[in-house]
Amino acid sequence: MSRPRPLVPRPDPADTVGVVGEFGVISRVTARAGTARLAEVGPGDDAAVLRTPDGRVVACTDVLVEGRHFRRDWSSAEDVGHKAAAANLADVAAMGAVPTALLVGLACPADTPAAWLEGVAAGMAAECAPFGAAVVGGDTVASAADSGAVVLSVTALGDLGGRAPVTRGGARPGDVVAVVGRLGWSACGLAVLRRGFTSPAAAVAAHRRPTPPYADGPAAADAGATAMCDVSDGLLADVGHLAADSGVRIDLRRAALTGTFITGPLPQVAAALGGDPLAWVLTGGEDHALVATFPPGAELPEGWTMIGDVHDGEPGVRVDEVPARQVAAELGEATGHAHFR
Amino acid sequence: MSRPRPLVPRPDPADTVGVVGEFGVISRVTARAGTARLAEVGPGDDAAVLRTPDGRVVACTDVLVEGRHFRRDWSSAEDVGHKAAAANLADVAAMGAVPTALLVGLACPADTPAAWLEGVAAGMAAECAPFGAAVVGGDTVASAADSGAVVLSVTALGDLGGRAPVTRGGARPGDVVAVVGRLGWSACGLAVLRRGFTSPAAAVAAHRRPTPPYADGPAAADAGATAMCDVSDGLLADVGHLAADSGVRIDLRRAALTGTFITGPLPQVAAALGGDPLAWVLTGGEDHALVATFPPGAELPEGWTMIGDVHDGEPGVRVDEVPARQVAAELGEATGHAHFR
Numbered sequence: 001m002s003r004p005r006p007l008v009p010r011p012d013p014a015d016t017v018g019v020v021g022e023f024g025v026i027s028r029v030t031a032r033a034g035t036a037r038l039a040e041v042g043p044g045d046d047a048a049v050l051r052t053p054d055g056r057v058v059a060c061t062d063v064l065v066e067g068r069h070f071r072r073d074w075s076s077a078e079d080v081g082h083k084a085a086a087a088n089l090a091d092v093a094a095m096g097a098v099p100t101a102l103l104v105g106l107a108c109p110a111d112t113p114a115a116w117l118e119g120v121a122a123g124m125a126a127e128c129a130p131f132g133a134a135v136v137g138g139d140t141v142a143s144a145a146d147s148g149a150v151v152l153s154v155t156a157l158g159d160l161g162g163r164a165p166v167t168r169g170g171a172r173p174g175d176v177v178a179v180v181g182r183l184g185w186s187a188c189g190l191a192v193l194r195r196g197f198t199s200p201a202a203a204v205a206a207h208r209r210p211t212p213p214y215a216d217g218p219a220a221a222d223a224g225a226t227a228m229c230d231v232s233d234g235l236l237a238d239v240g241h242l243a244a245d246s247g248v249r250i251d252l253r254r255a256a257l258t259g260t261f262i263t264g265p266l267p268q269v270a271a272a273l274g275g276d277p278l279a280w281v282l283t284g285g286e287d288h289a290l291v292a293t294f295p296p297g298a299e300l301p302e303g304w305t306m307i308g309d310v311h312d313g314e315p316g317v318r319v320d321e322v323p324a325r326q327v328a329a330e331l332g333e334a335t336g337h338a339h340f341r
Numbered sequence: 342m343s344r345p346r347p348l349v350p351r352p353d354p355a356d357t358v359g360v361v362g363e364f365g366v367i368s369r370v371t372a373r374a375g376t377a378r379l380a381e382v383g384p385g386d387d388a389a390v391l392r393t394p395d396g397r398v399v400a401c402t403d404v405l406v407e408g409r410h411f412r413r414d415w416s417s418a419e420d421v422g423h424k425a426a427a428a429n430l431a432d433v434a435a436m437g438a439v440p441t442a443l444l445v446g447l448a449c450p451a452d453t454p455a456a457w458l459e460g461v462a463a464g465m466a467a468e469c470a471p472f473g474a475a476v477v478g479g480d481t482v483a484s485a486a487d488s489g490a491v492v493l494s495v496t497a498l499g500d501l502g503g504r505a506p507v508t509r510g511g512a513r514p515g516d517v518v519a520v521v522g523r524l525g526w527s528a529c530g531l532a533v534l535r536r537g538f539t540s541p542a543a544a545v546a547a548h549r550r551p552t553p554p555y556a557d558g559p560a561a562a563d564a565g566a567t568a569m570c571d572v573s574d575g576l577l578a579d580v581g582h583l584a585a586d587s588g589v590r591i592d593l594r595r596a597a598l599t600g601t602f603i604t605g606p607l608p609q610v611a612a613a614l615g616g617d618p619l620a621w622v623l624t625g626g627e628d629h630a631l632v633a634t635f636p637p638g639a640e641l642p643e644g645w646t647m648i649g650d651v652h653d654g655e656p657g658v659r660v661d662e663v664p665a666r667q668v669a670a671e672l673g674e675a676t677g678h679a680h681f682r
Binding site: 040041044045046047048049050051052053055056057058059060061062063064065067068069091092094095097101103104105106107136137138139140141142143148149151153154155156157158160165167168169228229230245 | 381382385386387388389390391392393394396397398399400401402403404405406408409410432433435436438442444445446447448477478479480481482483484489490492494495496497498499501506508509510569570571586
C-alpha cells in the first residue's frame with residue numbers, strides 16, 4: 001500500500017466561483033456537458049426538451065454532500081462527477097431503463113475553484129456518454145459564505161424502451177434473489193483511504209468511480225425480474241427495501257455471497273487491515289450493484305448470481321436464518337451503509 | 342407598516358433530521374408530496390415513471406440556498422416550498438409547456454426541524470396541485486455539520502402538448518416585446534422585510550410566494566411567440582438573455598413600463614422608503630413574469646402588455662435609447678437582481 005499524492009492542485013485564487021460569477025461558471029461547465037442524443041433543446045434555455053420514445057420518462061434525484069459522500073482530497077473533480085452521475089444512472093437502470101439525460105443543481109462556497117466544477121462536469125459527461133446521454137440542464141449557486149460544503153443534486157432521466165418498470169414491490173414468495181455487479185469494493189476502498197493509503201488501486205478506484213452494471217438492469221427486466229433496486233445503502237439494507245415494499249421475507253445464503261463476492265482486492269485488504277470482508281459485502285454501499293428477484297424457474301440472465309429466495313412471512317431479511325440486524329451487529333456494522341459517518 | 346411576528350415556531354429538539362433520520366424524514370415528506378396525474382410510479386422507488394403524452398419531456402433545475410434566496414425568519418416553511426416550486430414551474434411555462442412533476446434534492450444541517458421540511462413539501466405540493474402535478478421523487482441528506490445553509494435543488498418536468506418549445510433564441514427584427522405578470526413586487530416586498538416591516542401585505546406576500554402567470558406561457562406559444570423566458574433575474578437582465586441568444590437589439594419603452602407596472606404596493610412603498618419604483622420594475626427578480634417576443638402584427642394574447650420591439654444591431658437592451666447598464670446605474674442598481682446580495 002502506498003501513501004497518497006495530493007489530488008487537489010493548488011487553485012488559482014482568481015478563478016473561483018465568487019470571482020468568475022455564476023454565469024461565467026455555468027457557461028464553462030455547460031461547455032463540458034456533452035450532447036444528449038435525444039435532446040431537442042439542450043442546456044442554456046429556461047428548460048431542456050428531450051424526446052421520450054417510450055411515451056414515458058423515468059426520473060430520479062440523488063444528493064451528494066461534500067464530507068459525507070466525497071472528499072476533495074480523496075477524489076479528483078472528475079471522480080466526483082463520475083460518482084454523482086453513477087449514483088443516479090444506476091437508479092435508472094434499476095427500473096429497467098436506459099439513461100437519457102442528467103440535470104445538475106450545485107451549491108458551493110464562493111471560493112470553490114471554477115476549474116474544479118469544470119472537472120465535475122467533465123466526469124459526469126464521461127459517465128453519461130456511453131448511453132448517448134449528457135447534462136442537459138442545471139443551476140449553479142454560490143452560497144452566501146465562503147465556507148461550507150459543496151452540494152450536488154443530480155437528476156437523471158431515462159427511457160424504458162417499451163419495458164414495464166421494475167419496482168421494489170413486485171417480489172413474490174417462491175421468487176429467487178440474484179445480484180449482478182460488485183459488493184463491498186467501494187467500502188473496501190474507503191477503508192484503505194481512511195488509513196491513508198492509495199493502493200490497492202482497484203479498491204480505491206472502486207470507491208472513487210463505481211462501475212454499476214447499467215446494461216444488466218434492462219436485461220433483467222427483459223428476463224422477467226419481478227422486483228429490483230440498486231445497492232446504494234448496502235446489500236442487507238437494500239434487500240430490506242425489496243422485502244418491505246413487496247411484503248415478503250427474503251432469505252439470503254451466506255455461502256453464495258462468500259463464494260462469489262469476496263473477490264478482487266477484498267481478501268487482501270481485509271487481511272492487511274484485520275477485518276472481515278463479508279462485512280463490506282453485506283453492508284458496503286455505493287458500488288451500485290443490482291439486486292433483483294426473478295420468478296421461480298426463470299433462467300437468470302448472464303452475469304447474475306443467485307443469493308437467496310423469497311418467502312411468505314414477516315417482511316425482513318435473514319442470512320442463513322439469522323435476522324439481518326443480528327448478522328450486521330455480529331460483523332460490527334449497521335445494516336445500512338452510512339457513507340462517511 | 343407593522344412589525345413582524347415570528348415565523349419560526351420553537352422547534353421540538355427531538356424532531357430534527359439528525360434524530361428522526363433521513364428515511365424517517367423522507368417518509369414524512371413523501372406523505373405531503375401530493376399525487377401526479379401522469380405518474381405511473383410515484384415517489385419511494387429507485388425512480389419515478391411519468392407518462393409523456395407529447396412524446397417529449399421539458400426539464401429544468403433551479404437551486405435555492407438559505408440566506409441567499411430565502412430566510413427562515415422571513416418566510417414560513419410553506420412559503421419556501423411555494424417559492425422553490427414556482428421558480429421551476431415558471432421555467433416550464435416559459436417554454437410553452439405545462440408542469441407535470443417535481444423532483445427535490447435537499448441538503449440540510451442535522452438540526453433542521455423535520456416539521457419544517459414537511460412544511461416545505463406541503464408548500465411545493467400546493468403550488469403544483471392546480472396542474473395535477475406533484476413531487477414524484479427526491480432525496481434528503483443531512484450535512485455532516487449541524488451548521489450550514491439548507492440547499493433545495495428542484496427539478497421540474499413538463500409537457501408541451503404538441504406545441505413547439507419557445508426558446509430564448511427566436512426573436513427576430515420587427516418582433517414586438519411583451520410582458521405578462523408582475524414586475525418588481527418581490528423586490529418591493531424584500532425592501533419592506535429588510536426594514537423590519539411586514540406590510541403592505543401584498544408586497545410581502547409577493548416576495549414570499551410569487552404568483553407566476555403559468556397559463557400565459559402555453560397561451561403565448563399558441564399565439565406564435567418567437568422567444569420567451571421568465572423574469573427571474575430582473576427584466577433588463579432577462580430581456581438581455583433574449584437579445585443575446587437571438588442576436589438582436591431590444592428597445593424597451595419607459596412609458597410603457599411605468600404606465601402599466603408601477604402598480605399595487607409599489608408607489609406607496611417607494612414613497613415611504615424614498616426609492617424609485619422603476620428600479621424594482623426593471624431589475625427586481627423572482628416575480629417570474631413572462632417576457633416574450635411576437636411577430637409583427639400578431640395579436641397579443643389577453644393580459645400581455647407591449648413594452649418594446651426588436652431590432653437588427655449589436656445584441657443588447659436599451660430603454661428609450663439608453664443602454665440597459667446605464668439605465669440601471671442611474672437607478673442605483675445592477676442590471677441583474679442578485680437576490681439577497
